[in-house]
Amino acid sequence: MFRYIVRRLLYMIPVFLGISILSFFTMYAAGDPINIIRIGRPTVTQETLDALRRYYGLDKPVPIQYLNWLSNLLHFDFGKSLYGGRPVNFLIGSWAWETVKLQLISILLAFAISIPIGINSAKKQYSKQDITVTSVSLFGVSMPTFWLALILIIVFSFQLGWLPSAGAHGTPYLWFGNPILDEIAHLILPTTVLVYVMLAQNIRLIRANMLETLRSDYILAARASGLSERKVIYKYALRNTIGPVITYLGISLGMIIAGAPMTEYVFNWPGLGRRFVDAAMKLDFPLVMGITMIITIMTLIANLIIDICYVYIDPRIRLR
Amino acid sequence: MLCLHRPKNKTQVDKEMASNTSEKTKRRGASQWAVAWRRFKRSKAGVFGLIIVMAVFFVGIFGSFFAPYPARPDPDAYQPFYEGDVRKPPGWKYLFGTSSIGTDVLSDIIHGTKYTIYVGLLVTAITMALSIVVGAVAGFYGRWVDNVLMRITEVFLVFPALLFILVFVRIFMLTVGEPFWTIPIINIQIPTGLTLVILILALFNWASNARMIRGEFLRIRELEFIEAERALGASNTRIIFRHILPNLLSSVIVVSSLTIAYAILLEAAVSFLGFGDPNTITWGQILQENFSEMRTVWWAEIFPGIAILLTVFGFNLLGDGLSDALNPRLRE
Numbered sequence: 001m002f003r004y005i006v007r008r009l010l011y012m013i014p015v016f017l018g019i020s021i022l023s024f025f026t027m028y029a030a031g032d033p034i035n036i037i038r039i040g041r042p043t044v045t046q047e048t049l050d051a052l053r054r055y056y057g058l059d060k061p062v063p064i065q066y067l068n069w070l071s072n073l074l075h076f077d078f079g080k081s082l083y084g085g086r087p088v089n090f091l092i093g094s095w096a097w098e099t100v101k102l103q104l105i106s107i108l109l110a111f112a113i114s115i116p117i118g119i120n121s122a123k124k125q126y127s128k129q130d131i132t133v134t135s136v137s138l139f140g141v142s143m144p145t146f147w148l149a150l151i152l153i154i155v156f157s158f159q160l161g162w163l164p165s166a167g168a169h170g171t172p173y174l175w176f177g178n179p180i181l182d183e184i185a186h187l188i189l190p191t192t193v194l195v196y197v198m199l200a201q202n203i204r205l206i207r208a209n210m211l212e213t214l215r216s217d218y219i220l221a222a223r224a225s226g227l228s229e230r231k232v233i234y235k236y237a238l239r240n241t242i243g244p245v246i247t248y249l250g251i252s253l254g255m256i257i258a259g260a261p262m263t264e265y266v267f268n269w270p271g272l273g274r275r276f277v278d279a280a281m282k283l284d285f286p287l288v289m290g291i292t293m294i295i296t297i298m299t300l301i302a303n304l305i306i307d308i309c310y311v312y313i314d315p316r317i318r319l320r
Numbered sequence: 321m322l323c324l325h326r327p328k329n330k331t332q333v334d335k336e337m338a339s340n341t342s343e344k345t346k347r348r349g350a351s352q353w354a355v356a357w358r359r360f361k362r363s364k365a366g367v368f369g370l371i372i373v374m375a376v377f378f379v380g381i382f383g384s385f386f387a388p389y390p391a392r393p394d395p396d397a398y399q400p401f402y403e404g405d406v407r408k409p410p411g412w413k414y415l416f417g418t419s420s421i422g423t424d425v426l427s428d429i430i431h432g433t434k435y436t437i438y439v440g441l442l443v444t445a446i447t448m449a450l451s452i453v454v455g456a457v458a459g460f461y462g463r464w465v466d467n468v469l470m471r472i473t474e475v476f477l478v479f480p481a482l483l484f485i486l487v488f489v490r491i492f493m494l495t496v497g498e499p500f501w502t503i504p505i506i507n508i509q510i511p512t513g514l515t516l517v518i519l520i521l522a523l524f525n526w527a528s529n530a531r532m533i534r535g536e537f538l539r540i541r542e543l544e545f546i547e548a549e550r551a552l553g554a555s556n557t558r559i560i561f562r563h564i565l566p567n568l569l570s571s572v573i574v575v576s577s578l579t580i581a582y583a584i585l586l587e588a589a590v591s592f593l594g595f596g597d598p599n600t601i602t603w604g605q606i607l608q609e610n611f612s613e614m615r616t617v618w619w620a621e622i623f624p625g626i627a628i629l630l631t632v633f634g635f636n637l638l639g640d641g642l643s644d645a646l647n648p649r650l651r652e
Contacts, residue, residue, distance in 0.1 A: 015478055026487050138640065262482075280487045283490060296479055
């Protein structure tokens with residue numbers, strides 16, 4: 001088990017380095033980053049630019065800059081924002097938590113809901129229920145995340161006035177002035193959006209895998225030996241079904257977490273995604289690179305956790 | 321049947337085979353495609369998707385003839401604004417209402433259709449070209465080539481693509497000079513900024529398709545007929561282009577349809593977040609323009625979204641139908 005985890009960790013190093021190189025060189029994608037700052041600000045003098053270049057260490061050769069940045073990164077020093085000059089990790093700190101909170105709740109909820117639905121519709125393939133579920137989930141895959149968010153806001157906050165349309169905390173607290181209820185009130189709409197989007201994918205995957213598993217011989221054997229249907233499905237079939245689903249989750253986590261900007265933008269959620277959109281708009285490179293790396297690290301950690309879970313679900317992995 | 325004699329020479333064998341197949345198709349009267357089409361027609365969802373997609377293409381190509389108002393750079397597009405009809409709710413005069421800057425939402429949607437098609441098709445063409453090259457090289461040559469390419473693919477799969485897309489689009493949008501570039505002879509205007517967005521979307525989206533194609537390559541490479549072909553002394557290029565790629569065609573078609581859907585969604589997201597090309601009014605752009613006044617002009621948020629939803633839904637249905645028709649293996 002220990003060796004397995006170490007191997008997975010080693011496996012992540014090239015991926016991490018690859019992403020860090022890409023992330024670093026986005027800064028140079030359109031030439032000199034300092035010149036980009038100049039666009040729209042014609043009054044900036046050459047001396048100021050030179051001073052800025054020296055301040056951010058951009059006068060050194062590029063490979064050395066990269067190594068410097070990487071070593072700072074490993075010390076959790078992401079540099080300073082181009083706007084206001086505050087350190088990036090100070091800016092990111094509180095925002096990261098809001099994103100993690102939102103994502104974690106939605107991922108867990110999405111799984112809790114999609115497993116029984118997916119299994120049920122696989123069990124009764126081509127029944128009315130199955131056809132409804134598959135077509136609704138195909139509809140769900142086709143829906144732009146942010147548009148669903150817009151609709152929910154229009155209906156539930158603007159027309160009905162039941163839920164807040166923006167932010168993560170209210171002043172004063174909504175719902176009887178209770179801070180916890182206030183948090184829940186703000187969470188409902190964003191989590192609904194995220195859950196719905198993941199739900200569609202998950203159900204389609206679980207259904208497809210379950211159908212395949214149910215046709216295998218060992219299920220036939222289990223049924224033939226007179227086990228109850230419930231036991232056959234939840235004890236034997238589910239284990240083989242959930243594996244590919246979790247692998248898929250690992251692959252798509254990057255996309256899910258990176259999809260956060262859309263939801264967070266619409267709900268004005270004080271998270272990394274929202275901040276990223278601002279930073280990218282202003283081309284605030286240290287902040288952009290910092291958030292990209294934080295999200296990458298979060299994705300990699302989540303992948304590691306998934307790999308470890310995978311061993312418990314599929315013991316064959318450990319033997320390899 | 322076993323081929324016991326040595327083939328006389330390649331061209332002759334080819335000719336024989338060619339005449340053989342053409343004769344057969346004539347006699348049977350049903351090619352592989354005809355069979356697939358027959359199977360496709362049976363799935364209601366697939367046909368429904370095809371109808372939606374055809375409708376979208378129709379609006380995209382002929383939309384400018386029946387749109388109530390002309391496309392945006394034309395000052396006539398702001399006619400409702402001059403008449404004082406800003407933020408008018410949907411009604412008989414303006415079927416989908418007017419936007420917060422005083423344009424007709426229906427016309428905006430109709431004119432945006434061609435950009436949606438452009439995005440979907442071009443992103444998919446580039447993505448598929450990239451992923452076929454990567455997948456074919458990795459899947460066919462195996463060993464360290466495969467290893468290196470798959471590690472690179474993995475980086476592209478794990479990393480948060482949307483974030484990179486946003487930054488790249490923002491940086492390169494600054495370098496765009498002319499808003500439109502006219503193709504010399506046929507005189508079609510191509511939006512420069514949107515093309516840039518397309519290139520960047522394609523650059524960051526090939527990874528999962530490449531993985532799929534590599535997997536198919538690995539599978540087909542091990543089949544008997546490839547071994548037979550090798551024994552006959554066929555070169556690698558011949559095996560790849562004449563024998564493996566044609567077998568991949570059906571999966572490529574299916575995945576293309578799904579990639580078009582995904583590309584349309586992504587472009588809408590990029591535009592909605594305010595990173596799109598301001599000179600081309602895509603559906604995402606309409607949503608972005610009216611986002612800050614969403615509380616009043618909700619119709620300008622709902623209808624473009626329905627257009628996106630329907631189009632993407634159509635392509636997804638089409639993809640599902642095609643996969644049932646072309647890959648009977650995958651069915652059940």
